[in-house]
Amino acid sequence: MAFYDENSVIVLTANFALANGTAADPTTVTLILTNPLGVSTTYTGGQITRNGVGAYQYNVSSGLTSGHWTYRFVGVGAVQTGGDGAFDVY
Numbered sequence: 001m002a003f004y005d006e007n008s009v010i011v012l013t014a015n016f017a018l019a020n021g022t023a024a025d026p027t028t029v030t031l032i033l034t035n036p037l038g039v040s041t042t043y044t045g046g047q048i049t050r051n052g053v054g055a056y057q058y059n060v061s062s063g064l065t066s067g068h069w070t071y072r073f074v075g076v077g078a079v080q081t082g083g084d085g086a087f088d089v090y
Helices: none
Strands: 002-004 010-015 028-034 040-044 049-052 055-060 067-076 082-089
Touching: 010 028, 010 067, 010 082, 028 055
Parallel strands: 002 082
Antiparallel strands: 010 055, 028 040, 028 067, 049 055, 067 082
């Protein structure tokens, strides 16, 4: 698990691939980010950056609430997978 200062920019990444391991793009990518208070925010489309085939990122801005954050990237369509993660802000 990663730990960050509350004024950090946190880069969240996800890599999507077919069952054989070949990188591939989902039809849509969604990120669900949940803050320490349990409030979830959903990001889609143009809010998430595509860095290459199957590679996506979202930059969480500074001024974050201290505590334990969780996130989940979800791919839908051509590649239906997801990836979970968590980080702490202090």
